[in-house]
Amino acid sequence: MSVEVSKLSFLKVVLMVVGLCCVSLAFTTMVSAHGYVSNPDSRALLCADGVNVDCGAAVYEPHSLEGPGNFPEAGVEDGQIASAGGVFPKLDEQSENRWAKVPMSSGAFTFEWTLTAAHASYNWDYYITKEGWDPNSPLERSDFELFCTHNDNGQRPDFTTTHDCEIPQRSGYHVIFAYWEVADTANGFYQVIDANFDGEFEPGDPEEPGDPGDIPEWDPNAAYLNGDQVSYNESAYQAKWWTQGDTPGESDVWELISGDAPEQPEAPEWSSTTAYNSGDRVTYQGVLYEALWWTLSETPDTSNVWVVVN
Numbered sequence: 001m002s003v004e005v006s007k008l009s010f011l012k013v014v015l016m017v018v019g020l021c022c023v024s025l026a027f028t029t030m031v032s033a034h035g036y037v038s039n040p041d042s043r044a045l046l047c048a049d050g051v052n053v054d055c056g057a058a059v060y061e062p063h064s065l066e067g068p069g070n071f072p073e074a075g076v077e078d079g080q081i082a083s084a085g086g087v088f089p090k091l092d093e094q095s096e097n098r099w100a101k102v103p104m105s106s107g108a109f110t111f112e113w114t115l116t117a118a119h120a121s122y123n124w125d126y127y128i129t130k131e132g133w134d135p136n137s138p139l140e141r142s143d144f145e146l147f148c149t150h151n152d153n154g155q156r157p158d159f160t161t162t163h164d165c166e167i168p169q170r171s172g173y174h175v176i177f178a179y180w181e182v183a184d185t186a187n188g189f190y191q192v193i194d195a196n197f198d199g200e201f202e203p204g205d206p207e208e209p210g211d212p213g214d215i216p217e218w219d220p221n222a223a224y225l226n227g228d229q230v231s232y233n234e235s236a237y238q239a240k241w242w243t244q245g246d247t248p249g250e251s252d253v254w255e256l257i258s259g260d261a262p263e264q265p266e267a268p269e270w271s272s273t274t275a276y277n278s279g280d281r282v283t284y285q286g287v288l289y290e291a292l293w294w295t296l297s298e299t300p301d302t303s304n305v306w307v308v309v310n
Contacts, residue, residue, distance in 0.1 A: 104176075237255060
């Protein structure tokens with residue numbers, strides 16, 4: 001009797017291990033099934049290659065731009081097409097000079113995808129910005145027109161997949177959007193290519209500040225990271241480190257990148273009987289100080305709670 005029970009227990013263990021292995025294999029296949037456009041080099045691939053800079057985590061995973069599928073009827077929101085719905089939000093930054101541009105020509109062209117693992121696939125769609133599009137505004141559906149599509153009818157593609165297309169007549173800077181609709185999940189993969197038609201390769205310029213009107217307004221309730229840009233009082237600022245609630249033009253966490261610096265109000269003389277909060281400024285013996293945290297009766301030139309403001 002005990003032998004039969006042992007055999008039954010052993011069989012259960014074996015079945016459990018096999019089942020877990022199958023689940024693990026399926027999960028591994030799902031999460032590793034990604035890809036990117038490798039010819040021409042996509043915006044994300046140029047980030048990984050170090051050609052595009054200040055790209056965020058896209059430098060590590062140009063193949064992971066996966067977002068909701070069924071584009072354009074559904075899919076990601078306008079303004080987040082390049083980042084696949086905010087996966088790597090830096091990729092959504094858009095201006096005429098932000099990204100490196102690869103040389104291209106209108107007419108016959110073979111696009112190439114490199115896949116790290118292959119999803120069963122429905123369609124591969126290629127869009128291009130319309131004539132007269134605004135290169136200094138976030139990418140939206142209305143900016144694009146479809147010019148090429150290929151259907152795999154649920155088949156698994158090769159790890160290197162190519163599509164022959166006919167690119168419409170264009171000149172100068174345009175964005176090509178390549179979209180891969182997969183068949184075994186509800187998602188799709190998003191890749192954009194910055195193309196310079198009938199021109200040479202052009203490097204990007206991520207340091208060039210845009211018009212303050214193109215930069216989001218500072219929100220006192222929002223948290224900002226190093227490098228985030230905001231507009232405030234018709235000037236543009238960039239955060240030096242993490243911040244929340246610190247007013248641009250008044251706090252050292254913000255660096256002015258365009259516009260005029262606001263006039264600083266005169267700071268009152270320090271008083272030993274006044275309580276000060278973080279960010280309060282005082283004058284002591286002709287030097288301007290700012291409080292790092294709450295303080296009372298701590299002399300500015302001898303206490304670490306005060307820092308000199310240049």
